[in-house]
Amino acid sequence: MSARLQRLADRQDILDCLTRFSRGMDRFDREVFLSAFHDDATIAAGPFVGSPADCWDWAVPMHDAAQVLHHHALLNHSAEIDGDVAHAETYYQFIARNQPFETGAGETVMQAGGRYIDRLERRDGEWRIVLRTNLIEWSCLQPALPLPFGDVADIAVNGVSARDRSDPAYARPLVNRRVQQRP
Template identity: 40%
Template sequence: MSSEERLAQLERKVQYLTDRQEIYDCLVRTSRGNDRFDVDLIVGSYHPDGLHELGQNLIPGPEYGDYANNGHAAMCDINMHTVCMHSCDIDGDVAHAESYVLGMFADRGGETSRMLAGRYLDRLEKRDGEWKIALRRTTVEVVMEGKAVLPNGATPPGSGYVKGSRDRSDPSYQRPLAPEGGERW
């Protein structure tokens, strides 16, 4: 194999890995935006004509941030989304991804909680050099309900942990991250 062929092969691999990471970063951004009620993070992950299919509802991507925040605020005090296993097929500037997701929700009042397990089935497109969601289909395949341990007003085990918040006052936005500050359990 010539030097040019090896270099071309290496460039293709680097581009594939770069695209794959940018796709994953886009998907994680939407979940972080959901949990921090950061509309800009959510909406910025969708193309202007992107769609989010949620059950039988088809929500335009630019409207999904407010839609998600209103829904989460109405049903729970805390929500956390975790993007788990992720597979991705990239064909040029179009990618199809399947990502397992766990959603954990402390219901209003903090006495009960739910965990939903499902998948994000995404078609992403790279436009103007940026990967964003063109269509997201969400599945829900497992739902568990039970007593909430946090936050229910009682001192949790290992108290003293920093509390998170659903806005930009959350410690994850602190730059630089410092050891002091933050409301604690």
């Protein structure tokens, strides 16, 4: 039973590592993003091939210029673990609310999907990515709709999604600043 528990713990640590990548990119949190990779890692994403720090420097300005916000959602995940080395395949869906085009087309929503193919290593007891290949397998673009429940007064009370540590997800302790509305 202890071998099975270790495998489950390793699998969860690997998934936590992949989640740090997604959260770090979506919140523009460099420290969290880089914590998903060993320092000598290599990432291949679109036209980019290089180190995690260089990937950050390439990706963040691109996302900041093109999108109001984005989500890297992790889906199906498998991991083959052999001692301190693991190979993982993780399906993902990327969803972004794009800035209005200069053509006046307004905001759009981009969706793309694919798979992260990763080799991870456990070093000093911690799983991190050493090699990532990002396979982008589909994409589409559609007009953005107004946000439901996007009342300006509500946003002023509850805050808004942010791409930094001012995002409500970083608040400790988390508190509800909303006043309950009576029907």
